[in-house]
Amino acid sequence: MSNCELCSPRHEQLFWENQHFYLLDVSTEEFPCYFRLVSKKHVAEMSYLTPQERMLCWQILNHLETQILEVLKPTKVNFAQFGNVVPHLHWHIIARWENDAFFPECPWGKKQRVPTSFPAAQLLVIKDQLKQALATQLTSLYSV
Amino acid sequence: MSNCELCSPRHEQLFWENQHFYLLDVSTEEFPCYFRLVSKKHVAEMSYLTPQERMLCWQILNHLETQILEVLKPTKVNFAQFGNVVPHLHWHIIARWENDAFFPECPWGKKQRVPTSFPAAQLLVIKDQLKQALATQLTSLYSV
Numbered sequence: 001m002s003n004c005e006l007c008s009p010r011h012e013q014l015f016w017e018n019q020h021f022y023l024l025d026v027s028t029e030e031f032p033c034y035f036r037l038v039s040k041k042h043v044a045e046m047s048y049l050t051p052q053e054r055m056l057c058w059q060i061l062n063h064l065e066t067q068i069l070e071v072l073k074p075t076k077v078n079f080a081q082f083g084n085v086v087p088h089l090h091w092h093i094i095a096r097w098e099n100d101a102f103f104p105e106c107p108w109g110k111k112q113r114v115p116t117s118f119p120a121a122q123l124l125v126i127k128d129q130l131k132q133a134l135a136t137q138l139t140s141l142y143s144v
Numbered sequence: 145m146s147n148c149e150l151c152s153p154r155h156e157q158l159f160w161e162n163q164h165f166y167l168l169d170v171s172t173e174e175f176p177c178y179f180r181l182v183s184k185k186h187v188a189e190m191s192y193l194t195p196q197e198r199m200l201c202w203q204i205l206n207h208l209e210t211q212i213l214e215v216l217k218p219t220k221v222n223f224a225q226f227g228n229v230v231p232h233l234h235w236h237i238i239a240r241w242e243n244d245a246f247f248p249e250c251p252w253g254k255k256q257r258v259p260t261s262f263p264a265a266q267l268l269v270i271k272d273q274l275k276q277a278l279a280t281q282l283t284s285l286y287s288v
Contacts, residue, residue, distance in 0.1 A: 062190060065191050082250045096228055
């Protein structure tokens with residue numbers, strides 16, 4: 001749809017795509033590893049994908065979780081799929097650390113603190129390496 | 145784990161279970177169709193399930209979404225998996241209506257209004273019928 005912001009991805013954030021999905025890095029100072037997986041089909045719900053697209057979505061989400069846990073070793077990985085404001089299917093994938101600004105609240109909850117030594121510079125370097133690795137891995141696994 | 149609240153489900157909320165998952169009705173006045181799907185295995189992340197358990201989890205989540213959409217016709221279905229406070233894998237499944245207290249904010253966002261005619265009494269009746277149907281369907285589909 002021409003007036004849907006997720007039908008026109010902001011390309012500076014896009015770091016992987018295939019025929020069915022694209023992946024954005026929407027990290028912030030507060031959430032230094034925050035990815036968004038977006039369907040290329042303008043639908044609001046997982047049920048409106050084909051079974052094959054839905055399976056692919058789950059597999060990509062799981063690959064992201066596995067790699068984030070292995071490489072960045074966060075305290076937790078958070079997932080959310082709302083779409084109340086922009087009814088175009090997208091998943092939020094957010095690595096969390098116990099000393100981040102909102103922990104243990106969810107990213108939409110109440111801010112808990114102003115971190116003084118988070119995120120570490122090294123974390124941001126490793127996150128950029130992870131993005132490059134993810135793009136290669138996802139193309140290899142799910143290029144169609 | 146003996147000190148984990150999700151290892152000891154509150155039975156008055158439980159309306160379905162199989163060997164791997166149980167399902168709670170945690171609806172509130174603000175969110176009249178709010179389910180929580182909980183792993184029986186005390187793990188924090190989807191990656192720590194077996195592939196079979198993970199597939200089962202995805203299938204159950206999809207069945208819930210499909211039935212909620214068909215029977216209750218909400219504006220949107222919201223999903224979240226945080227586990228920052230209770231690191232025992234659980235999914236929030238929340239039907240949303242455009243006149244609910246928080247819409248279009250997510251359920252952890254800023255309250256938008258005090259609804260005057262929501263939820264309708266008929267919605268609560270249909271939600272209870274849905275729960276009974278879901279328990280029967282899920283047992284038939286995923287009893288092992």
